[in-house]
Amino acid sequence: MALWQGRSNRKPTGGRLVPRQGKRKFEIGREKQYTKLGKQSLKLYRTCGGNVKVGMLAAEFANVVDKKTGKVSKVKITNVKTNPADPNFVQRNIMNKGATIMTELGEAVITSRPGQDGTVNAVLIA
Numbered sequence: 720m721a722l723w724q725g726r727s728n729r730k731p732t733g734g735r736l737v738p739r740q741g742k743r744k745f746e747i748g749r750e751k752q753y754t755k756l757g758k759q760s761l762k763l764y765r766t767c768g769g770n771v772k773v774g775m776l777a778a779e780f781a782n783v784v785d786k787k788t789g790k791v792s793k794v795k796i797t798n799v800k801t802n803p804a805d806p807n808f809v810q811r812n813i814m815n816k817g818a819t820i821m822t823e824l825g826e827a828v829i830t831s832r833p834g835q836d837g838t839v840n841a842v843l844i845a
Contacts, residue, residue, distance in 0.1 A: 722748035754778055754833035756796060756812035761837055773837030781820065781839040783827050794822040796839070814839060 725746035728736050745767055752762060757777035764772045783794045802808040802818040814820060816832045820841060827841035 722750065724748045752776055752834050753808075753811075753813045754815065754839070756799065756814065772835065774835065775833040775837050775839070778814065778833060778839045781822060781827065781829070781841045783822055783824055783841045783843055785824070785843050792824070794824050794827075797821045797823070800826060819844070 723742060723746055725742055726736075726738070728738060730736055749764070752774050754775045755777045757779060759778055759780070760776040762774045762776055764774055766772045779796060780793050781796050782791055784791050796814075798821050799809050799812045799814055800819045800821050802813065802815070804815055804817065805813075808815070808818070814829055814833055816829055818829050820827055820829060820839075822841070824843060826844045828844060829839060829841045831838055831840035833839050
């Protein structure tokens with residue numbers, strides 16, 4: 720069953736709303752695909768207008784920026800250290816925006832949205 724992101728059939732007070740239109744294809748959502756640590760794996764999604772969105776299912780490298788030198792380097796990810804979205808994501812090695820990862824250069828915070836952008840970009844901490 721598809722996720723539906725259309726208008727609710729209830730008012731804020733709890734009363735019933737008579738729908739002015741039926742469900743539309745552009746209102747269908749999709750299940751979240753979390754990015755895990757592992758061999759790189761991408762999934763292509765067709766979006767509105769026939770465009771393509773790249774979702775990352777698994778990643779083993781990150782593009783890490785060193786703020787002091789301004790250099791960007793492709794670095795191997797060793798593990799997920801913290802994740803403010805959900806503490807359980809740390810145990811499952813799930814990466815999303817704001818998660819702190821351990822890399823070969825040190826700790827880094829993810830600045831991109833891997834499930835939406837198809838890449839892991841991060842900034843070194845101190």
